[in-house]
Amino acid sequence: MHIQQFSQHPNHNEFDHHAHWVMIVPPDFFTHAQNLPYHHLFQQRLNRRLAKTSDILSIELPNALASVVSLKTCTPENSFFEKLCLARELIEAHHSYLPKTIAICIAGFPAKVATEFADALIAAIGAVQAALPDYRKQPSPVWYIEKVVLYGAQGDFQQTLASNAGNNLARYFSILPSNYLNPLIYREKVLALAELQHWQVNFYDLDALENQHAGAFLAVTQAAEQAGSGILHLRYQPKINSSHHKVALVGKGVCFDTGGLHLKNRKGMAEMHEDMQGSAVALGTLLALTQLQVPYQVDCWLALAENHISPTAYKPHDVITASNGVSIEIVDTDAEGRMLLADTLVLACRQQPDIVLDYATLTGACVNALGTRYSGIFTNREALLPQLVATGKTSGERVWGFPLDADYDKILESEVADIKQCTQESEVDHILAARFLKRFVADSVAWVHIDLSSSHCKEGLGHIPTDTTGFGVRYSVCLLQQTALWEALD
Numbered sequence: 001m002h003i004q005q006f007s008q009h010p011n012h013n014e015f016d017h018h019a020h021w022v023m024i025v026p027p028d029f030f031t032h033a034q035n036l037p038y039h040h041l042f043q044q045r046l047n048r049r050l051a052k053t054s055d056i057l058s059i060e061l062p063n064a065l066a067s068v069v070s071l072k073t074c075t076p077e078n079s080f081f082e083k084l085c086l087a088r089e090l091i092e093a094h095h096s097y098l099p100k101t102i103a104i105c106i107a108g109f110p111a112k113v114a115t116e117f118a119d120a121l122i123a124a125i126g127a128v129q130a131a132l133p134d135y136r137k138q139p140s141p142v143w144y145i146e147k148v149v150l151y152g153a154q155g156d157f158q159q160t161l162a163s164n165a166g167n168n169l170a171r172y173f174s175i176l177p178s179n180y181l182n183p184l185i186y187r188e189k190v191l192a193l194a195e196l197q198h199w200q201v202n203f204y205d206l207d208a209l210e211n212q213h214a215g216a217f218l219a220v221t222q223a224a225e226q227a228g229s230g231i232l233h234l235r236y237q238p239k240i241n242s243s244h245h246k247v248a249l250v251g252k253g254v255c256f257d258t259g260g261l262h263l264k265n266r267k268g269m270a271e272m273h274e275d276m277q278g279s280a281v282a283l284g285t286l287l288a289l290t291q292l293q294v295p296y297q298v299d300c301w302l303a304l305a306e307n308h309i310s311p312t313a314y315k316p317h318d319v320i321t322a323s324n325g326v327s328i329e330i331v332d333t334d335a336e337g338r339m340l341l342a343d344t345l346v347l348a349c350r351q352q353p354d355i356v357l358d359y360a361t362l363t364g365a366c367v368n369a370l371g372t373r374y375s376g377i378f379t380n381r382e383a384l385l386p387q388l389v390a391t392g393k394t395s396g397e398r399v400w401g402f403p404l405d406a407d408y409d410k411i412l413e414s415e416v417a418d419i420k421q422c423t424q425e426s427e428v429d430h431i432l433a434a435r436f437l438k439r440f441v442a443d444s445v446a447w448v449h450i451d452l453s454s455s456h457c458k459e460g461l462g463h464i465p466t467d468t469t470g471f472g473v474r475y476s477v478c479l480l481q482q483t484a485l486w487e488a489l490d
């Protein structure tokens with residue numbers, strides 16, 4: 001997507017040159033914006049609408065192209081999340097025309113606010129043109145917007161474009177049905193991408209995991225012969241190693257979750273092909289950071305498996321031992337995500353990254369606590385928490401912090417093992433899952449765990465128009481691009 005930028009407002013000729021316009025101005029803007037083309041017409045339409053409606057206006061201009069303008073008045077105080085929502089609405093107003101060029105006019109705001117609105121609009125444009133799986137005889141046409149002409153705001157939108165590429169990839173993989181994305185197919189697709197992106201690749205198959213004594217991971221995969229299961233390790237190495245920093249991204253990649261012997265019911269199994277979204281978000285984040293050519297090494301660890309019911313499946317009260325020697329009493333076979341992540345985190349931490357971020361559609365308790373519009377965040381560096389939550393506000397992918405105090409471990413005490421996997425009561429399971437995972441993270445590594453309660457939000461979220469949100473890519477890129485984060489870690 002090519003972005004042409006002009007700091008000034010469009011003149012009459014320029015306005016008539018484009019067939020599709022998106023416009024954002026403050027509420028009383030046109031009463032004193034006498035030099036803006038068609039300002040009378042815009043003001044008239046604003047005067048005629050119902051006083052309290054906040055809907056966007058769709059206006060056709062009396063010019064040769066009959067240009068369509070989607071217009072919204074708003075105040076600069078909108079949160080960035082609200083700006084993303086508004087941007088999606090404004091872009092969606094043009095969807096039925098599938099225009100290849102969109103012109104944007106932002107007027108009447110301080111430069112910083114104008115750039116934020118522009119950023120939100122570009123994020124929304126990037127999101128709408130995702131080519132997502134569609135197996136219908138006549139698939140919906142994909143809307144490719146080749147060019148954006150931006151008036152009244154300027155900025156470097158590379159971070160947003162890269163985050164969009166990562167998010168679109170994450171949504172693509174997450175939406176694929178599990179018969180189109182089992183662990184084996186998933187790995188093949190990722191390996192093809194790795195070649196294009198020049199990522200180093202290492203795959204720990206089940207034999208290699210056996211050698212690592214990764215009993216927690218193998219407990220889940222023992223239910224069935226799963227050729228593709230294992231841990232896929234990808235590495236982005238900066239061309240010029242200008243930083244000694246290392247980031248690790250870890251993702252839960254359960255291509256289908258039946259619940260195992262604790263079989264899910266019909267409703268609970270409905271969206272379980274998306275139980276690999278954590279891995280897709282880790283992968284999407286790696287893609288975005290690669291596109292941005294970040295100056296630090298990024299390791300990405302994808303825990304690829306399925307959770308099946310079978311005579312050889314792991315059972316409640318089994319005791320298994322993870323690769324760091326911690327023994328686990330199994331309580332609920334449907335809590336397979338934390339089992340897979342346990343050994344994956346151990347491997348990731350052995351490389352001594354400065355920070356490890358893990359992503360998982362992990363607990364129903366987190367959805368109960370937050371709904372599907374926020375994701376839950378946990379960290380073993382409590383001082384980072386305000387910055388982690390603030391990044392949710394500035395990125396528009398909102399997170400809320402939960403406690404990780406040691407006394408929660410009392411609930412996970414076992415008579416036969418070092419720790420219980422979880423409890424039968426799902427009360428605070430999101431916190432217990434984080435406490436459980438912490439046992440597999442080296443204390444020397446800063447760790448951020450994101451429980452993706454907002455991975456699937458009805459009617460989309462922010463700038464994302466699909467129920468599957470790919471939440472976390474934009475957030476992570478925004479977090480890792482902050483110098484304040486690296487200062488806090490040093």
Ligand SMILES: [Zn+2]
Binds near residue numbers: 307333335
């Ligand atoms: Zn499960």
